[in-house]
Amino acid sequence: MNLQFVVGLGRLGISMAETLDSLGHEVLAIDKEEGVVQDLADDLPDVHFVAADATDEDAMRGLNVDGFDAAVMIGEDHIEAGILATATLKEVRVPRIVARATGSIHARVLERVGADRVIEPEREIGKQVARTIASPGLLDYVDLGEDEALIETRVPREWLDKSLVELDLSQKMGLTVMAVKPKGGPGSLPQGDTVLHDGDVLVVGGSKEDLDKSPLVQPDG
Numbered sequence: 001m002n003l004q005f006v007v008g009l010g011r012l013g014i015s016m017a018e019t020l021d022s023l024g025h026e027v028l029a030i031d032k033e034e035g036v037v038q039d040l041a042d043d044l045p046d047v048h049f050v051a052a053d054a055t056d057e058d059a060m061r062g063l064n065v066d067g068f069d070a071a072v073m074i075g076e077d078h079i080e081a082g083i084l085a086t087a088t089l090k091e092v093r094v095p096r097i098v099a100r101a102t103g104s105i106h107a108r109v110l111e112r113v114g115a116d117r118v119i120e121p122e123r124e125i126g127k128q129v130a131r132t133i134a135s136p137g138l139l140d141y142v143d144l145g146e147d148e149a150l151i152e153t154r155v156p157r158e159w160l161d162k163s164l165v166e167l168d169l170s171q172k173m174g175l176t177v178m179a180v181k182p183k184g185g186p187g188s189l190p191q192g193d194t195v196l197h198d199g200d201v202l203v204v205g206g207s208k209e210d211l212d213k214s215p216l217v218q219p220d221g
Helices: 011-022 034-043 057-062 079-091 104-112 121-134 169-173 208-213
Strands: 003-007 026-031 048-051 072-074 098-100 117-119 138-143 148-154 176-181 201-207
Touching: 003 011, 011 026, 011 072, 026 034, 034 048, 057 079, 072 079, 079 098, 079 104, 104 117, 121 138, 148 208, 169 176, 201 208
Parallel strands: 003 026, 003 072, 026 048, 072 098, 098 117
Antiparallel strands: 138 148, 148 201, 176 201
16 A cells, blocks of 8 residues: 655645545644644544644654655645645655645755656646637646646547547647547547547647647637
């Protein structure tokens, strides 16, 4: 069983703890505010809650956080606290640290003090919502990190009644169709001779740049 450590129990931290718990992970979640910890303990009985300060090295060693694996989420609201918590957890040898940043400068500092991955949830959600607003056919957009993304979308008009071989999306656009879901039917892995029809839903992967340039993420897509 994977052991996961969630620091900071704001909305994001609570969501992280709840989701990890639902996926069968053992979760230790901490917050400096004892009242917050007590309120959540009854709502998520399978999550281990502790009132502790992630910037306190002795407290972190006492919790044996170096024994946790996979992702570690830093949910501190204050920039300085998040940076100090990241540095502290790095010092006590937490294997992997995922830190929340509020901006690009903050992100660079977190990386320099030891964060293995930095996320900017508000920025990422803003980009996702903007794309879905810009393209009525876009149903979902999943940022896979680095330069890759995965989208769920209706078939653009210019692709209707054409096979995947005809479209040759991999060569022409750098895109890969992962699944095709016909209207009213189950999704399936596509073949080269799969013809796209009105009402079909596609799952397409590729670089963010290639996806953004395609008819899938365009106002008239």
